[in-house]
Amino acid sequence: MASATGAASHPVPPSLSLPPSQFARLQPHAYLLAHLSPPAASNQPSIRANGRASSQFRVTSANAGSLTHTNGSAVVRMGDTTSVCGVRAEILRTEDIASWSVSRTSNEASNKRRRLAELNEKPNEEDEDTAADDEEDRAHIEDLNLLVPNLSLSTGCAPGFTPGAPPSALAQSLSHQLLSLLHSTRLVRADDLRIWYQPPSLGPEELERHNDDEQMDVDPNPSGGVEDHKNREIKGFWVLYIDVMIISLAGNPFDAAWASVLAALRDTKLPRSWWDVDSEMILCSDNVSEASKLSLRGLPVASSFCVFEADAAAGWRAVVIPDAEEQKARSQKKGSQQRWILADPDGYEENLGQERICLVVDKEKGGKGKTVVLKMEKHGGWTVDTDDLRQLVDISARRWDEMKRILDQC
Incomplete structure (x- = not known):
């Protein structure tokens, strides 16, 4: 009893030092400086x-194919920052594009210039073809808005994001950065998004029955060459809606969002599609084995x-x-x-x-x-x-x- 009474009469004085968690909140600059510059x-x-x-860098992990109702998806986690990306593909018909007649005229002019280069056998023919293809890819992807990224910060991902609030300035800025980087890196090829239609051509037997004199102008080789694709038409495009959601925000959201976009696009598969003449519409195959992946240009890492x-x-x-x-x-x-x-x-x-x-x-x-x-x-x-x-x-x-x-x- 004496020891208990003595302990009660002499309480332990409170400590004058602050725990690290409180010191980090009261003096954040001094707290980080003490770690980076110790005595x-x-x-x-x-x-x-x-x-x-x-x-x-923080510990990073990625998991592709996490979402079932998308053409491609991925979850990327960098430390405590987690980003989920889903890619949805929708068809845009050329007849629904108001300016398609103007762009088609420019494409025909570029194809004509390319054929003239083949006839003249210019030494820089390959460079001209590459430049024309690059310009055509840029025009289709950027002008027709074939890549539509959208980033949102989910409720509860960080303090301050309340339900029902309008999109924050951070979310809008990150969406614009993703779109700008998709265009500048030219990550997605426009040819993967085009839906072609090859009009049927008369074979040698049909032409012989109609006109025997024109038989000499027919190439009996049915293998696919430049002439086989000369008259094909673009009937539609695949539009990729790239939806990114930050479900946990603990700093550096752009690197996590862009990494999830990369992983989702590498996982994206587009079904085989074609133009049906009888129904005058674009049809898609249900066979998963016929779906094709995107042939991305490189692997840009932020x-x-x-x-x-x-x-x-x-x-x-x-x-x-x-x-x-x-x-x-x-x-x-x-x-x-x-x-x-x-x-x-x-x-x-x-x-x-x-x-x-x-x-x-x-x-x-x-x-x-x-x-x-x-x-x-x-x-x-x-x-x-x-x-x-x-x-x-x-x-x-x-x-x-x-x-x-x-x-x-x-």
Whole structure:
């Protein structure tokens, strides 16, 4: 009883230190800075608050074919950010396109120019054909809106997204970024979306019965060549509605959304379709084995970064042009760690980083060739220089290898 009375009369004084969770909420900048720049006497490595290194991405997983009522689907998870993408294909008939007669006239002009190049046997014939095909692909996909991405942030994916609210500015911005990247990378080929009709041609026997003199102009070889497809017509297009939903948002939604779009398009299959002359409509086959996958151009992978500065006021200070001495002092001070470029930032780090970089890279020859930068976007600051961008390209190239392995296994 004496010990119990003594313990009650001398209570334990409350601790004056804050737990890490409360310290992170009250002083987020100081909390992240303490992890990235620990005291030299502590012998602790420089790591982020989430335990990752500066150039380390979150654990990524992908699963394709998760949705049943779509032509292609995928679920991609990067850390606690999860994106679901479903691709639905619908038929757009050319007779429903108001400007199709004008575009068909331009296509006939390009085909005529191509036939003239074949007759003249120009040395740059292949280049002209490739340029004409690329322009035709761009005109069909962009002008006819054959790719329609739409991103939505589901209710409860993050605090602040309440039910019944209109689409946020973030969702609209991400939808526009997806559409812009689909067009700039030319990921989907327009030829995979075209529905052709080949008019029947009279064979040699029919022509011989009608006119024996014209028998010499008939090619008896029925194999498919250039002349066999000269008179074929486009009767419709496949329109791909790419619906993306972020069901869990914990930072860097664009990389997760774009990865889910890549995985879903690689999983997309279009049924065999043809123009039926009797019913004058486009018919599709129910046989799943006859469906064909999209032949995508490469594998563009997006990698996002943010810059965290040790000086919390560096973001809102007025920008002045330094003189020679000040610029020299800044370059010398740059040797000390005053900023960190963080790969794949989470929601906590995005609120503290003011400068952001997004790189989209691809590798030629299925990963065995050189790295090609398809997009480079930087905004919000001025601290990242050319050397930093070169390092980020190398990091993005390693990220490409990792994403290719993940997408090939899903």
